[in-house]
Amino acid sequence: xxxxxxxxxxxxxxxxxxxxxxxxxACFGPLEVQYRYEEIRRDVRREEVERRPRxxxxxxELLPLEHAPSTGEHTGFTPLRRARRLGEKLGLRELxxxxxxxxxxxxxxxxxxxxxALSKAxxxxxxxxxCASTGNLANAVAAQAAAAGLPAYLFIPDDLEHAKVIxxxxxxxxVIGFKGNxxxxxxxxxxVADRFGWAMVNVNLRPFYAEGSKTVGFEIVxxxxxxxPDVVVVPxxxxxxxxxxxxxxxxxxxxxxxxxxxxxxxGAQATGCNPISAALKNGLERIKPVKPDTIAxxxxxxxxxxxxxxxxxxxSTGGWAEDASDREIVDGIRLLAETEGVFTExxxxxxxxxxxxxxxxxxxxxxxxxxxxxxxxxxxTIEAIDQEPPPSIPAxxxxxxxxxxxxxxKRQEAIIL
Amino acid sequence: MxxxxxxxxxxxxLTQNRAEVEISAxxxxxxxxxxxxxxxxxxxRICDESGEVRQFINVxxxxxxxxFLQGLGTPIADGSELSIIPAIAGGSQERER
Numbered sequence: 420x421x422x423x424x425x426x427x428x429x430x431x432x433x434x435x436x437x438x439x440x441x442x443x444x445a446c447f448g449p450l451e452v453q454y455r456y457e458e459i460r461r462d463v464r465r466e467e468v469e470r471r472p473r474x475x476x477x478x479x480e481l482l483p484l485e486h487a488p489s490t491g492e493h494t495g496f497t498p499l500r501r502a503r504r505l506g507e508k509l510g511l512r513e514l515x516x517x518x519x520x521x522x523x524x525x526x527x528x529x530x531x532x533x534x535x536a537l538s539k540a541x542x543x544x545x546x547x548x549x550c551a552s553t554g555n556l557a558n559a560v561a562a563q564a565a566a567a568g569l570p571a572y573l574f575i576p577d578d579l580e581h582a583k584v585i586x587x588x589x590x591x592x593x594v595i596g597f598k599g600n601x602x603x604x605x606x607x608x609x610x611v612a613d614r615f616g617w618a619m620v621n622v623n624l625r626p627f628y629a630e631g632s633k634t635v636g637f638e639i640v641x642x643x644x645x646x647x648p649d650v651v652v653v654p655x656x657x658x659x660x661x662x663x664x665x666x667x668x669x670x671x672x673x674x675x676x677x678x679x680x681x682x683x684x685x686g687a688q689a690t691g692c693n694p695i696s697a698a699l700k701n702g703l704e705r706i707k708p709v710k711p712d713t714i715a716x717x718x719x720x721x722x723x724x725x726x727x728x729x730x731x732x733x734x735s736t737g738g739w740a741e742d743a744s745d746r747e748i749v750d751g752i753r754l755l756a757e758t759e760g761v762f763t764e765x766x767x768x769x770x771x772x773x774x775x776x777x778x779x780x781x782x783x784x785x786x787x788x789x790x791x792x793x794x795x796x797x798x799x800t801i802e803a804i805d806q807e808p809p810p811s812i813p814a815x816x817x818x819x820x821x822x823x824x825x826x827x828x829k830r831q832e833a834i835i836l
Numbered sequence: 837m838x839x840x841x842x843x844x845x846x847x848x849x850l851t852q853n854r855a856e857v858e859i860s861a862x863x864x865x866x867x868x869x870x871x872x873x874x875x876x877x878x879x880x881r882i883c884d885e886s887g888e889v890r891q892f893i894n895v896x897x898x899x900x901x902x903x904f905l906q907g908l909g910t911p912i913a914d915g916s917e918l919s920i921i922p923a924i925a926g927g928s929q930e931r932e933r
Contacts, residue, residue, distance in 0.1 A: 430892065442922045444846045447881075447892040449924065599899075606896060609921050613845050622924060705891065708903055722901065724924050727891070 421485045424453040441625040452483040465676040475634040491534020493523040499642035504758040526796035527555035532631035539627040540618035549617040551608035554583030561592035636667025649787035654766040655686040656718035658729030686740035687773035689713035696740035715765035743772035762797030842919040865908035892923040
């Protein structure tokens with residue numbers, strides 16, 4: 420049974436029935452799915468949710484499908500891990516990482532939004548799916564479209580990481596690279612969205628697609644034992660994930676599954692692409708677009724579609740945003756790997772680096788329950804890591820002993836210096 | 837001097853369902869004025885009361901956001917293409933608080 424209640428413009432409030440549409444005809448504002456929360460509150464208990472399979476569909480009543488999902492049956496419910504060793508380094512006593520670097524099937528949080536979008540496309544009887552992507556979204560669309568037997572067209576900037584390109588092509592999707600950045604590709608996508616009758620997951624299916632991100636928020640709360648953290652740090656590309664995680668907390672409050680939502684939402688960007696954090700720090704009401712220049716390609720969106728709303732959410736919750744240089748991003752990747760055994764991609768490195776800054780600035784206090792949203796997997800962006808190759812020696816005891824001796828001498832020298 | 841203007845779906849009711857129209861103008865601002873003359877009501881949908889491009893609309897000249905150029909004062913060369921695009925492709929304009 421579905422609890423959806425049409426689409427509503429986030430700016431002017433104009434309502435319209437559920438359809439593959441993303442923009443208010445009256446004012447061009449973005450459309451958002453509405454739900455009948457009173458009925459959900461009446462019909463569903465959180466104890467029932469706890470008994471359901473561990474995937475995003477355990478929160479089905481808060482997702483915008485009319486029927487049972489047709490994609491993403493194993494997507495979601497990724498580990499929320501206590502990160503004691505990283506917490507020690509950052510100066511946080513109760514730190515968690517929400518690890519979406521291991522979402523099924525393509526190892527980024529985009530599997531969540533695509534599971535919802537493709538199920539919705541099938542409900543709408545749309546037979547070809549497409550997207551503009553910085554890589555992770557393309558991977559998710561390619562894999563889930565293949566599993567559903569739908570042809571897919573993926574539009575990407577032509578300079579993406581090798582792994583992200585291969586991990587789209589392998590599924591038989593048609594991948595088209597464009598000379599330009601993500602914003603150029605997305606502009607083109609928006610222009611052609613209604614030309615071919617495709618389900619463009621992040622354009623004409625955007626209201627449904629974006630709802631999938633709420634499941635990150637639902638899971639954080641459930642995995643903390645139905646309580647909210649004090650702070651969540653989220654990487655910002657288009658800005659949608661941050662606003663939707665917060666919306667997830669709000670909805671659980673409406674249903675009475677948690678008492679209140681006082682979570683401060685903090686955003687993380689790369690210094691080479693920081694339109695949202697710059698607007699916040701400069702006290703701007705609106706976002707000023709930038710031309711991205713950063714190794715964090717998955718979050719290199721200079722003209723963020725939901726930047727305005729992310730900014731609003733950060734301000735209204737008392738959160739903050741910071742940005743990290745390429746060097747700090749790589750340091751963040753290494754720190755998470757070395758302390759927690761989790762290899763994240765550049766967006767995750769950005770989140771770790773920004774969390775460190777926010778603690779240093781006193782914006783997160785050491786006793787606050789903090790969650791870092793780790794959204795992708797490091798194996799997809801290995802180009803970002805400049806790593807010396809390991810030594811190669813003959814397979815003889817003598818050579819091994821010699822090597823270990825030299826290495827330990829070097830280490831002692833380093834300590835003395 | 838002729839410029840091709842691409843009209844987004846929600847505004848085509850005002851252009852008799854035409855997705856592309858031709859106009860002749862020297863700047864982006866002038867182009868919007870001319871669109872208004874030929875298709876009354878169009879400029880009000882694109883610009884707010886202060887005459888600036890609305891928050892959730894982006895205007896591109898030959899693929900470049902006019903906010904990276906000279907805004908409404910951006911000169912238009914002959915044969916250019918002007919695209920009016922809903923800001924689901926991102927953004928909104930800068931304005932000091």
